[in-house]
Amino acid sequence: MKKISLLLILIITFSACKEDSKEKNTDIVVNYPETKKVDTVTNYFGTDVKDPYRWLEDDRSKETEDWVKTQNEVTYGYLDNIPYREQLKERLTKLWNYEKLGAPFKEGDYTYFYKNNGLQNQYVIYRYKTGEDPSTATVFLDPNTFKEDGTISLGGTSFSKDGSILAYSISEGGSDWRKILIMNTETKEIIEDTLVDIKFSGMSWYKNEGFYYSSYDKPEGSELSAKTDQHKLYYHKLGTSQKDDPVIFGGTAEEKHRYVGGSVSEDDNYLVIRASVSTSGNKLFMKDLSKPNSPLITVLDHTDSDTYPIDNVGSKLYLVTNLNAPNQKIVTTDIANPTPENWVDFIPETEYVLSPSTGGGYFFAEYMVDAVSKVKQYDYDGKFIRDIELPGVGNAGGFGGKKEEKVDYYSFTNYNTPSSIYKYNVDTGESELYWKPSIEFNSDDYESKQVFYTSKDGTKIPMIITHKKGVELNGKNPTILYGYGGFNISLNPSFSITNAVWMEQGGIYAVANLRGGGEYGKEWHKAGTQMKKQNVFDDFIAAAEYLIDNKYTSSDYLAISGGSNGGLLVGATMTQRPNLMKVALPNVGVLDMLRYHTFTAGAGWAYDYGTAEDNKEMFEYLKGYSPVHNVKEGVQYPATLVTTGDHDDRVVPAHSFKFAAELQDKQSGKNPTLIRIETDAGHGAGTPVSKTIEKTADVFGFTLYNMGFDVLPSKTKEKVKG
Numbered sequence: 001m002k003k004i005s006l007l008l009i010l011i012i013t014f015s016a017c018k019e020d021s022k023e024k025n026t027d028i029v030v031n032y033p034e035t036k037k038v039d040t041v042t043n044y045f046g047t048d049v050k051d052p053y054r055w056l057e058d059d060r061s062k063e064t065e066d067w068v069k070t071q072n073e074v075t076y077g078y079l080d081n082i083p084y085r086e087q088l089k090e091r092l093t094k095l096w097n098y099e100k101l102g103a104p105f106k107e108g109d110y111t112y113f114y115k116n117n118g119l120q121n122q123y124v125i126y127r128y129k130t131g132e133d134p135s136t137a138t139v140f141l142d143p144n145t146f147k148e149d150g151t152i153s154l155g156g157t158s159f160s161k162d163g164s165i166l167a168y169s170i171s172e173g174g175s176d177w178r179k180i181l182i183m184n185t186e187t188k189e190i191i192e193d194t195l196v197d198i199k200f201s202g203m204s205w206y207k208n209e210g211f212y213y214s215s216y217d218k219p220e221g222s223e224l225s226a227k228t229d230q231h232k233l234y235y236h237k238l239g240t241s242q243k244d245d246p247v248i249f250g251g252t253a254e255e256k257h258r259y260v261g262g263s264v265s266e267d268d269n270y271l272v273i274r275a276s277v278s279t280s281g282n283k284l285f286m287k288d289l290s291k292p293n294s295p296l297i298t299v300l301d302h303t304d305s306d307t308y309p310i311d312n313v314g315s316k317l318y319l320v321t322n323l324n325a326p327n328q329k330i331v332t333t334d335i336a337n338p339t340p341e342n343w344v345d346f347i348p349e350t351e352y353v354l355s356p357s358t359g360g361g362y363f364f365a366e367y368m369v370d371a372v373s374k375v376k377q378y379d380y381d382g383k384f385i386r387d388i389e390l391p392g393v394g395n396a397g398g399f400g401g402k403k404e405e406k407v408d409y410y411s412f413t414n415y416n417t418p419s420s421i422y423k424y425n426v427d428t429g430e431s432e433l434y435w436k437p438s439i440e441f442n443s444d445d446y447e448s449k450q451v452f453y454t455s456k457d458g459t460k461i462p463m464i465i466t467h468k469k470g471v472e473l474n475g476k477n478p479t480i481l482y483g484y485g486g487f488n489i490s491l492n493p494s495f496s497i498t499n500a501v502w503m504e505q506g507g508i509y510a511v512a513n514l515r516g517g518g519e520y521g522k523e524w525h526k527a528g529t530q531m532k533k534q535n536v537f538d539d540f541i542a543a544a545e546y547l548i549d550n551k552y553t554s555s556d557y558l559a560i561s562g563g564s565n566g567g568l569l570v571g572a573t574m575t576q577r578p579n580l581m582k583v584a585l586p587n588v589g590v591l592d593m594l595r596y597h598t599f600t601a602g603a604g605w606a607y608d609y610g611t612a613e614d615n616k617e618m619f620e621y622l623k624g625y626s627p628v629h630n631v632k633e634g635v636q637y638p639a640t641l642v643t644t645g646d647h648d649d650r651v652v653p654a655h656s657f658k659f660a661a662e663l664q665d666k667q668s669g670k671n672p673t674l675i676r677i678e679t680d681a682g683h684g685a686g687t688p689v690s691k692t693i694e695k696t697a698d699v700f701g702f703t704l705y706n707m708g709f710d711v712l713p714s715k716t717k718e719k720v721k722g
Contacts, residue, residue, distance in 0.1 A: 030078060030672055033070040035661040042594070045616035049594060049623065056657040057599075059646075060222050064657075068646065068677050071660070075641075075674040082701040084712045088501070089697035093119065096497050096693060098439045103398060103409035103421050106130055108163020108185065112140065121150025121688035125157075140188070146170060150688030151680040158203035158211060159185070161268065165238070167203045167211055173647040173680040174687060176200065176600075177223060180213065182238070195242045199228065200601070204263040206289060210237035212248065212262035212271065224649040225599050231260040233273060249273050249285070249296075257283075258604040264289070265312050266403065270335070272309050278607035279487055280525075282306060286317075286335065299338040306488075311358050313380060318346060318363075320356055325349040326522035330356060330363070346382050353490075353521045359401030359408040360426035364388075366396065370450065370462050371492055371513050375399065377429070386429050391422065395492035399424070409434060414493035415466040415509065416446035416500075441500050445469055448493065453546040456538040459515070459527075463543050464493060465552065467508040478507045478707050479553035481544055481581075485514030485536035486565035486608050488525040498696045505704070506713040508552055512543035514569075516608070530610040531621055537572045544573075544580050559583035559703045564651055565590060565608070571627030571659060574638055583703045584640045586627075591655040593626035594619070599652045628655070631662040636669035639706035641699060645678045645687075653677065671706070 037052035058064055079085060102114035102123070110127040111134070117124075122143035128136045146152035155169035155178050166185050169178040180195035180203065201214040214233050219226035232250035236242065248271075250260045257275040259282075264271055271287040273296070281303035288294040300307055305323035312318065315335040322328045323340060327350060331343040347354070352367040352374070362385065363378040373396040375388040390396050394414030401408045406426055413419035418441065423434040448466040455461050471477060480502060484491055491511050499509045513519045516528020516536045528536040544560065547553050558581040562569045567589020574584040590596050590605070594612040597603040603611070610618040623629055631637070640663055644656035660675035667673050676698060678691060704713065 030074065030674075032664040032673075033067065033074060035067065035664065044594070044612055044619045044623075047619070047623075049629070051595075053658040053661045056661065057225065057595075057652070057654040058222075059225050059652070059654070067657070071675050072677055075676050078672060078674060079676075079698050079701060082705045083710065084704075085697055085701040087712055088700050089693060091504070092498065092501050092693045092696055095440060095501055096689065098437055100437065101421065101435045103411065103434070104134075106163075106402070106405065107159040110140075110163065110185070113137070116689075119689055120144055121690055122146075122153055125154075140185075141166075141168070141183075143170075149680070150690060153688075156202055158205060160205045160208040160211075162208050164208060165191070167205075169198065169201070169203070174645055175224065175647045176649050192238065193242065195236065200231065200259060202261060202263065206235075206264050206271075207268055208238075210235055212236075212264065214260050214262065224647060225652045225654065227598060227603065228601050229258045229603050230256050231258055233260045233262045249275065258601055265309070267312070270309075270312065274308060276604070277303060278604045280306065280607040282308070284308065286338070288335070297335065297338060300340070310356060310363075319343070320354075322522050327352060328354040328356075328521070330354075330365075347378060353518060357398075357400040358403075359399055360406050361403050362426050364399040364408075366399070368490060368492070368519060371464070371490065371519050372450075373397075373492070377426075388424070388429065389431065391420070391431075392417070393493075395494055413495045415448045415464060415495060415511070416443045416503075418443070418495045441504075446503060451546070453542055455515075455535070455542045457535070459535075459539070461512060461514065461539050461542065462519070463510055463512040463546070465508060465510045465547075466499070467503055467552075468506060471506070471508065473551040475548070475551045475554040476557055477553050478502075478505065478557050478559075478704060478709070478713060479510060479547060480507065480559045480561050480585075480703070481510045481512065481540070481547060482561045482566070483512045483514050483536075483540045483543070483569050484562060484564075484566040485516035485528050485539065485569055487516070487605075488518040488522070489565075490518040498692075498700075501696075502700060504714055505700075508547075510543065510547060510552070512540060514539040514543075516565075529608045530618070533609065533621075534625065536569060537576060537625065540569055540573050541577055541580065544577075555580055556582050557707050559585055559707075561585040561587070563587035563589070567591065567651070567656075568593075568627065572625045572630075574640065575627050575630040575632075576625070578635055578637045581638050583706050584638045585643070585699060585703065586640070586656070586659070587643045588645065588651050588653075589627070589642075589655055589659070590651050591626070591659040592628040593622040594629065596651075596655070599654070600649050602651075628658050628662055631659070631666050633666045634668045635666070636671060637663060637667055637673065639671040639702070640673045641702045642673075642675040643678070643695065643699065644675070645680075647680060674702075 040051040040054040041048050097118035100116040104111050104113040111130045112127045114123040125141040126137040127140040143154040151173050153171050155171050157168045159166050166183045169180050176199050178198045182192040184191050197218050198215040203211045203213050205211045212235050216228040219228050233248045234245040235248050236245045250257050259276040261274045269290050273285040274282045276282040284299040284307050285296045307321040310318050310320050317333050319331050329349040330347040332346045333342050352369050355366045357364045365376045367374045377385040391412045396410050396412050398410035399408050408424045411419050418437045418439050421435040422431045424431050447469050450464050452460045514536050560570050560581050567586040570584050570586040571591045597611045612619040612622050642656045642660045644653040663673035
């Protein structure tokens with residue numbers, strides 16, 4: 001059993017001068033639990049790879065349960081000794097406690113909107129009769145009543161075409177497995193049996209008769225970790241039993257699709273089916289619902305692009321695609337001849353990445369210009385109408401609405417501006433503020449700056465750095481560097497209460513837009529995948545070096561943070577460059593790169609990662625950076641707080657368990673390596689506000705304490721090193 005002694009500095013008195021302060025030193029002993037090792041070995045292309053902690057993959061075993069309990073006892077015992085942990089929690093709670101509102105939307109005779117009074121664990125849906133005063137709105141559906149502690153959350157919602165029926169999904173304990181309930185919107189009564197065992201699914205209504213949804217067969221073994229790789233599209237007709245729901249697509253022995261989705265066009269004429277074997281690329285099929293027993297129409301028979309219909313006018317289809325257009329474009333075609341050779345450019349590809357939407361009879365082309373939003377408006381003939389004047393430099397979202405609505409809504413935010421909602425007249429182009437939050441945070445006291453730094457191979461990478469105005473660049477500012485770098489996902493500027501509290505403490509928050517993301521289109525994504533994945537880590541390392549070289553911070557005051565694929569980023573970076581940062585915060589990370597594809601839907605991530613079974617070269621590449629396999633004996637790793645949820649069935653917690661066990665076994669020096677395992681929590685979506693606040697206080701407390709702060713930085717400019 002390993003022990004490390006950490007110096008806890010308790011301040012008895014503190015004056016303005018460090019030299020006059022009086023300190024009392026106390027030793028905290030961290031006793032890591034004994035984690036047994038087993039003789040599990042897997043041979044990959046002639047190479048034996050030991051896996052001593054594979055037993056922790058069994059999430060149903062008593063041994064794993066006991067290990068989780070003991071690890072949490074050690075971790076919370078450590079966190080309990082951080083002197084300002086409660087202060088952080090109190091400040092987070094106070095700042096979080098403001099009303100939050102979603103944009104209104106019309107369904108049937110009512111206008112609906114989401115609202116959170118401040119500290120409610122889940123958002124509540126309100127409604128009022130369309131045309132009446134919004135102040136008459138009453139509660140329609142309150143997910144906080146599902147379970148007292150907020151751990152049953154509302155997933156998706158879908159109204160029937162006339163708004164008389166609502167289908168909504170719920171998640172229990174953060175799991176991706178969902179249940180669907182069906183409600184009469186007038187009486188608010190549940191009118192049918194609950195649909196169960198549904199995963200990675202939307203709900204799309206056909207008229208008022210029923211809806212399409214997707215799921216996997218329930219796996220053998222653990223529902224939280226067993227492999228699921230045969231997705232199917234079903235149709236549920238009202239008044240029938242789920243067991244009688246027909247399979248519309250998928251489930252054939254000759255071809256597997258890990259992700260299948262179905263949606264009905266706004267005019268009810270077409271069913272659109274997208275089928276994928278990975279998280280990138282899809283086949284596309286359509287079915288004419290106006291003709292009984294009509295066959296599937298193939299639009300695309302390969303997965304070389306991401307392509308989907310954004311709208312149709314009669315038989316004319318408008319498709320969004322990155323086929324031979326890495327930054328995306330919109331094309332038109334006819335359902336009678338829908339294959340690519342018949343496509344005609346409608347909104348051509350540009351040098352910037354396109355993310356379009358429709359509403360009010362117009363197309364809204366949002367472009368990402370160095371991770372900042374620019375929006376253009378077009379009519380259905382492809383005529384340019386106007387550039388939409390946004391409130392500032394940041395991220396705009398929304399603009400989606402029904403064709404007949406002449407008012408759209410969009411949100412606007414950046415790293416130091418809380419999200420506000422704007423009302424937009426689609427015909428005149430006039431925007432007006434619809435709702436602005438009343439929050440105890442003065443955005444004018446903070447600033448964001450975008451910089452471009454050079455990665456290892458010479459590639460220019462953008463990064464946005466946000467902090468209080470007047471911060472002295474002396475290398476001593478507590479800094480969190482955040483990244484993701486994968487799956488074509490872009491990190492756009494957005495306000496976060498947690499980051500606001502961090503910056504209030506004098507902290508700097510930096511976000512690097514790494515390769516592997518979608519900020520510069522498909523080529524940017526591909527530059528961070530498979531045998532090029534090291535580019536992502538190099539980009540992140542170069543971001544840290546930029547912050548240090550330019551005196552924003554130093555290695556003693558730098559923390560790196562990321563979740564999911566970003567957790568992999570943190571794990572790889574800290575094992576490759578352990579001296580670069582003081583603190584590492586891998587959250588729900590993909591950390592075992594040799595076995596990730598054997599759990600739940602993990603095999604679908606192979607487009608980004610490749611798998612250890614592909615070939616010897618891919619195996620050796622993955623093993624070369626896999627965090628679990630690159631923790632080395634005798635190395636001093638940064639202070640590390642691994643975080644995960646016991647119900648995470650997206651990235652199973654075994655990744656985090658095994659990584660924490662490796663670190664605890666091999667860590668050299670005094671830096672703690674702890675794991676915080678949230679109970680009744682999953683990959684993140686639907687996490688109750690109360691749990692989010694507690695976790696954030698723990699993460700920030702751990703980070704600042706291990707940077708040597710004995711009191712909150714906002715309380716003093718002095719930094720006392722432990």
